[in-house]
Every structure is written in structure tokens, then in C-alpha cells.
Amino acid sequence: xxxxxxxxxxxxxxxxxxxxxxxxxxxxxxxxxxxxxxxxxxxxxxxxxxxxxxxxxxxxxxxxxxxxxxxxxxxxxxxxxxxxxxxxxxxxxxxxxxxxxxxxxxxxxxxxxxxxxxxxxxxxxxxxxxxxxxxxxxxxxxxxxxxxxxxxxxxxxxxxxxxxxxxxxxxxxxxxxxxxxxxxxxxxxxxxxxxxxxxxxxxxxxxxxxxxxxxxxxxxxxxxxxxxxxxxxxxxxxxxxxxxxxxxxxxxxxxxxxxxxxxxxxxxxxxxxxxxxxxxxxxxxxxxxxxxxxxxxxxxxxxxxxxxxxxxxxxxxxxxxxxxxxxxxxxxxxxxxxxxxxxxxxxxxxxxxxxxxxxxxxxxxxxxxxxxxxxxxxxxxxxxxxxxxxxxxxxxxxxxxxxxxxxxxxxxxxxxxxxxxxxxxxxxxxxxxxxx
Amino acid sequence: xxxxxxxxxxxxxxxxxxxxxxxxxxxxxxxxxxxxxxxxxxxxxxxxxxxxxxxxxxxxxxxxxxxxxxxxxxxxxxxxxxxxxxxxxxxxxxxxxxxxxxxxxxxxxxxxxxxxxxxxxxxxxxxxxxxxxxxxxxxxxxxxxxxxxxxxxxxxxxxxxxxxxxxxxxxxxxxxxxxxxxxxxxxxxxxxxxxxxxxxxxxxxxxxxxxxxxxxxx
Numbered sequence: 222x223x224x225x226x227x228x229x230x231x232x233x234x235x236x237x238x239x240x241x242x243x244x245x246x247x248x249x250x251x252x253x254x255x256x257x258x259x260x261x262x263x264x265x266x267x268x269x270x271x272x273x274x275x276x277x278x279x280x281x282x283x284x285x286x287x288x289x290x291x292x293x294x295x296x297x298x299x300x301x302x303x304x305x306x307x308x309x310x311x312x313x314x315x316x317x318x319x320x321x322x323x324x325x326x327x328x329x330x331x332x333x334x335x336x337x338x339x340x341x342x343x344x345x346x347x348x349x350x351x352x353x354x355x356x357x358x359x360x361x362x363x364x365x366x367x368x369x370x371x372x373x374x375x376x377x378x379x380x381x382x383x384x385x386x387x388x389x390x391x392x393x394x395x396x397x398x399x400x401x402x403x404x405x406x407x408x409x410x411x412x413x414x415x416x417x418x419x420x421x422x423x424x425x426x427x428x429x430x431x432x433x434x435x436x437x438x439x440x441x442x443x444x445x446x447x448x449x450x451x452x453x454x455x456x457x458x459x460x461x462x463x464x465x466x467x468x469x470x471x472x473x474x475x476x477x478x479x480x481x482x483x484x485x486x487x488x489x490x491x492x493x494x495x496x497x498x499x500x501x502x503x504x505x506x507x508x509x510x511x512x513x514x515x516x517x518x519x520x521x522x523x524x525x526x527x528x529x530x531x532x533x534x535x536x537x538x539x540x541x542x543x544x545x546x547x548x549x550x551x552x553x554x555x556x557x558x559x560x561x562x563x564x565x566x567x568x569x570x571x572x573x574x575x576x577x578x579x580x581x582x583x584x585x586x587x588x589x590x591x592x593x594x595x596x597x598x599x600x601x602x603x604x605x606x607x608x609x610x611x612x613x614x615x616x617x618x619x620x621x622x623x624x625x626x627x628x629x630x631x632x633x634x635x636x637x638x639x640x641x642x643x644x645x646x647x648x649x650x651x652x653x654x655x656x657x
Numbered sequence: 658x659x660x661x662x663x664x665x666x667x668x669x670x671x672x673x674x675x676x677x678x679x680x681x682x683x684x685x686x687x688x689x690x691x692x693x694x695x696x697x698x699x700x701x702x703x704x705x706x707x708x709x710x711x712x713x714x715x716x717x718x719x720x721x722x723x724x725x726x727x728x729x730x731x732x733x734x735x736x737x738x739x740x741x742x743x744x745x746x747x748x749x750x751x752x753x754x755x756x757x758x759x760x761x762x763x764x765x766x767x768x769x770x771x772x773x774x775x776x777x778x779x780x781x782x783x784x785x786x787x788x789x790x791x792x793x794x795x796x797x798x799x800x801x802x803x804x805x806x807x808x809x810x811x812x813x814x815x816x817x818x819x820x821x822x823x824x825x826x827x828x829x830x831x832x833x834x835x836x837x838x839x840x841x842x843x844x845x846x847x848x849x850x851x852x853x854x855x856x857x858x859x860x861x862x863x864x865x866x867x868x869x870x871x872x873x874x875x
Contacts, residue, residue: 222757222761222764222765223768227757230756230757230761234755234756557750558754560752561748561752562754562765563713564746565746565765565769565770566737566740566766566769566770566771567737567741569733569734570734571769650708650713651705651708654704654708654748654752655704
């Protein structure tokens with residue numbers, strides 16, 4: 222019979238105490254693991270969505286709002302900028318690429334983005350079904366949107382103003398779905414991507430139709446910017462037939478219309494030092510750095526996370542103390558048994574190992590159950606939330622920081638087991654056997 | 658020479674005391690197959706003597722040899738191993754390990770003695786004691802008589818050279834006490850071991866080869 226078997230037998234013999242200790246440690250472990258997993262997956266999602274975007278250029282306002290609107294599509298933009306800015310910044314020596322984004326409409330909460338095909342390459346997106354857009358009002362939808370709405374290639378839909386479904390519906394200009402992106406685990410999965418011209422045309426038509434009632438002024442979803450597209454609408458309409466007949470080179474942007482923002486990729490790291498300052502100081506535009514703004518946001522949220530971490534840490538310390546108390550009580554109850562083992566030939570070291578192994582087994586079981594709770598819980602939550610979430614979470618992901626957690630918990634368990642083990646080691650056998 | 662080799666326990670000039678002199682033994686030997694009853698009034702140091710033989714206490718003076726090995730020459734770790742290998746102990750309160758089964762109590766003794774773990778030998782011992790059917794039971798499920806037999810089996814499970822029993826019959830009625838004594842004698846003889854029974858139970862006197870009064874060996 223091995224020491225491990227004996228240790229297990231001892232733990233099973235006082236199974237209720239063992240189960241309570243395991244659950245206590247599991248509770249602390251699960252709390253910390255959930256925080257670590259959520260933090261890791263949120264950070265990963267934030268980084269993944271901002272990959273390849275060094276800077277966002279848009280209208281003056283809140284830089285965090287600009288980043289949330291332009292990179293994470295979680296806010297309304299602060300305003301619009303002239304499409305003339307595209308060529309200006311595309312030609313800048315420190316800029317490798319400038320991708321225009323025109324926001325304004327949505328469908329069942331999924332945002333419509335007017336842009337160029339290069340936008341999809343920011344997320345390494347591939348077409349799962351169909352093709353990329355070629356003409357105005359052709360759209361490619363993200364995989365999450367396809368899953369949630371059930372829309373597929375060949376279907377059409379009418380967008381609405383703003384991000385809420387009760388906005389004004391553009392029934393006169395329905396989008397035709399010509400492609401579905403493969404899943405990228407980025408914000409792209411929840412977007413409807415079309416050409417910039419589609420957005421312009423949509424709002425030109427809308428402006429033209431609503432002109433008699435609104436004096437030629439159309440309102441966007443953010444309601445901070447008002448367009449006067451009436452004059453431009455005629456030009457769009459005149460060219461529409463010509464465009465519809467042939468392939469549209471939607472990387473070519475015409476002057477005279479507004480866009481919402483530009484996603485910038487630097488040509489060299491030095492640009493990060495000079496370009497934002499140049500834009501903010503010398504133009505009426507705003508430059509916002511996604512990493513900087515997100516770090517700032519996480520610092521604000523991080524205060525709350527630190528409190529949660531401290532609470533979870535106190536649970537773990539309590540659990541470690543509980544293991545110590547359980548082993549210590551067990552040691553007192555079994556002191557005669559341990560003395561008998563010495564009489565049977567067990568060395569002091571073997572008794573130390575026995576108690577130590579019992580403590581470690583409780584710790585390992587607590588960690589295992591805690592991690593199972595955390596990962597299983599997050600996976601269940603993920604299934605319960607369904608595919609409609611902007612940031613998907615998974616229980617099947619192992620965060621690097623969990624290695625540190627497991628190591629720390631093992632250390633705490635080992636320390637908690639050490640004192641009872643030492644008492645077993647140094648017990649006076651003759652005195653114990655003589656004691657009543 | 659043969660008589661020397663047959664001695665499994667040799668005690669010479671042994672002295673031990675706490676506050677007052679307690680143990681003072683000039684000579685005490687036990688041979689293989691021999692069954693010695695060690696008697697004396699309460700408080701005369703019988704249990705202390707067992708602890709000295711087992712190497713759990715260090716004598717002030719004198720020598721104790723188990724199977725020809727002088728305990729005073731050994732480190733604590735070596736003493737633990739010698740005790741495990743050559744000694745079997747039956748405790749007054751039995752002290753079976755409660756968390757494991759009857760058979761595992763025997764296998765544990767084999768494991769700590771560093772001898773080969775021999776399950777069939779352990780089962781044979783239980784069969785000879787008539788309790789093989791109880792081998793998977795926990796000690797808490799046994800009667801006092803059954804537990805007594807398990808304690809005897811455990812003391813012999815690793816084929817020791819010397820078995821020391823501390824008041825093994827004090828909790829048993831006459832019939833069970835006689836049975837327990839008979840079994841211990843038979844099994845220790847069968848295992849080629851010597852047997853020391855420490856007791857003040859007068860019933861034991863009839864079952865041993867010789868009786869030594871702890872007060873008389875000084």
C-alpha cells in the first residue's frame with residue numbers, strides 16, 4: 222500500500238471535511254480564474270480588433286469615443302470629415318494606408334460600414350460564401366450577423382438610421398447580400414460591409430426624398446452632423462446607372478462627400494511620435510491612438526477589477542487556512558495512528574510526506590474543481606449568450622496567467638500543509654502512545 | 658553459538674528513568690519460538706520497557722540487541738527501519754489504522770517493514786485467525802475480538818523476529834483471552850519468532866514458557 226493510497230484513504234475517511242475544504246478552495250480558484258479568463262479574452266479581443274490600426278482620424282471630440290466608434294463599433298462617432306482628407310493622408314510619407322469608414326445605418330443592431338475592400342484585410346477576412354461587393358448596395362455580411370439573422374447570399378434587407386431598430390427605414394434602397402465573411406473572431410463578424418458609395422447614395426436619395434419636408438437637410442444616426450446632400454444627390458443619381466452597369470472600383474473615392482473617419486496604418490514607428498501631434502495641433506481633425514485609449518479605459522475599469530481580485534484572493538487565503546485547520550485537526554485526531562505507523566517502521570520523513578501529500582491532494586482537487594467551475598461556467602455562459610455578442614468568450618481557452626494562479630495556489634496549499642506535516646514529523650511517539 | 662543466534666532479544670545492564678529510576682535490568686533474553694511473560698505491578702515500567710525495546714526511547718545506560726543488532730549503534734532512521742523489519746507489536750488498545758481495510762492494515766505493516774508486500778501471506782494469516790471474510794471491512798466494523806485478531810495478524814504480517822504484545826488480553830473475556838494467547842503462540846512459532854507478552858493478567862501465566870517479573874531482573 223503506497224503513501225498516496227494511504228493519504229487518499231485518510232481523506233476519504235473524513236470525506237465531508239475533505240469535500241468542504243475542496244469546495245472552499247475551488248470557490249476562490251474559480252473566482253480568480255474567471256477574472257483572469259475574462260481579462261485575457263477581453264484584452265485579446267481588444268488587441269485583435271485593433272490589429273493593423275495605428276491611428277484613427279476623425280472629427281474633433283472625445284478620442285475614446287472616436288476609437289470606440291471606429292475600431293470597436295461600440296459607440297457613435299463624434300462627427301464627419303471631408304472625403305478630401307483621404308487623399309491628403311494617403312499621400313502622407315509616414316502613412317502606409319488610410320482606410321475610409323462611413324457609418325450611419327444599421328440593420329437589427331448590426332452596423333453598416335461603407336468602406337473599401339482593404340477594410341476586410343485588416344482582419345484577414347476571407348469570403349466564406351459568395352463574393353466581395355462590386356456595385357452600390359451590394360453588401361457582405363459578417364458570420365455572426367449571418368448566424369443571428371439567418372440572412373444569406375441572395376437575401377436583401379433595408380437599413381435603418383442609427384443603431385437602433387426603430388430608426389427611419391431605407392426601404393427605397395435595399396442592400397443585396399452578395400457575400401458572407403468567414404468568422405474572424407473580431408468586430409467584422411458583426412458588421413455589414415459595403416462600398417463607401419452605397420452609404421453616400423443612400424443618404425443622397427434620402428436627402429432628395431426628404432428635401433421638401435426638411436429643407437434638404439438629412440440627419441445621421443449620431444445626430445451631431447447634418448448633411449446637405451441635396452445638390453450632390455443629382456450627381457449621384459446621374460452616375461448611378463453607369464455604375465450599376467459595370468464593376469465599381471470602390472477604392473476610388475470621389476471628392477465632395479463626407480466620410481466618418483480614417484483608419485491609419487503607419488509606414489514607420491516614428492510616425493507614432495509625430496503624426497498624432499501634427500494632426501491634433503495643425504488641423505481641425507482629431508487623431509486617436511487605439512492602444513492608448515484602450516489602455517486608458519482599462520485603467521479606469523482596472524480599479525474595479527483590482528477589488529474583485531483582492532476579494533478572490535481573500536477567498537483563496539481563507540481556503541488555504543481551512544486546509545491548514547483541517548489537516549491540523551486531523552493530525553490531532555490521528556496522532557495515535559501516526560505513532561502506530563512509526564512503530565510499524567515508518568520514518569519521520571514518511572509521516573511528514575503523508576500529511577504533506579494529504580494537503581497537496583486537497584489543494585490539487587480544489588484547484589482542479591475550481592478551474593473546471595471557471596472554464597465550464599464561462600463556456601455555459603457563452604452558450605447561453607449565444608452568437609449575438611460583440612466579444613465572444615470561450616471556456617476552452619487557457620489564459621497564460623492561469624499558470625501563475627495554479628503555481629501560487631499550489632504554493633499556498635504546500636505552505637498550509639507544511640506545519641501539520643512538521644508536527645507529525647516531530648511527534649514524540651512514546652509519549653503519544655502512553656497518552657490516553 | 659547456536660543459542661546466541663537463536664536469541665532475538667538481548668538486554669544487558671539497561672537503565673532508564675524519568676525523575677526517579679524506573680527500569681533497571683541486568684539481563685533479559687528471548688529466543689526464537691520462546692514465549693516470555695513479562696509481569697509486574699502497574700507503574701513498574703512495563704510499557705516503558707516495550708518502548709525501549711522498540712527504540713522509541715533511548716536508555717540512560719545499557720544495550721538492547723534485536724536479532725543481533727545493537728540499537729545504540731543505529732541512527733533514528735536505522736532504528737525505525739530495524740523496528741519495522743524485525744519487530745511486531747500488538748498494542749493494548751490495538752490501534753488499527755481506521756481509514757483502511759483489515760487487509761490494508763496488514764499490507765501497511767509489510768510496506769513500512771520494507772519487506773516484499775505479500776498479499777497472499779497476509780490473507781493466509783487472516784485465514785488462520787478465522788477472519789479472512791472480514792479482510793475488506795474497516796476496523797470500525799469489527800467486534801473487539803475480531804479487532805484483536807487483526808492486531809495479532811498485523812504484528813506477524815511482515816514475518817518479524819520478535820513480537821511484543823502489550824496487555825493483549827486485558828479487554829477480553831476468559832474464552833477470548835485463551836484463544837488470543839493460543840493463536841499468538843502458534844503463529845509466532847510458525848513464523849519462527851520470539852514472543853514477549855507484557856501483562857499483569859494472571860490468566861497469561863499459564864500460557865507462556867516462562868514468566869519474568871520486571872521487579873526481579875535488576
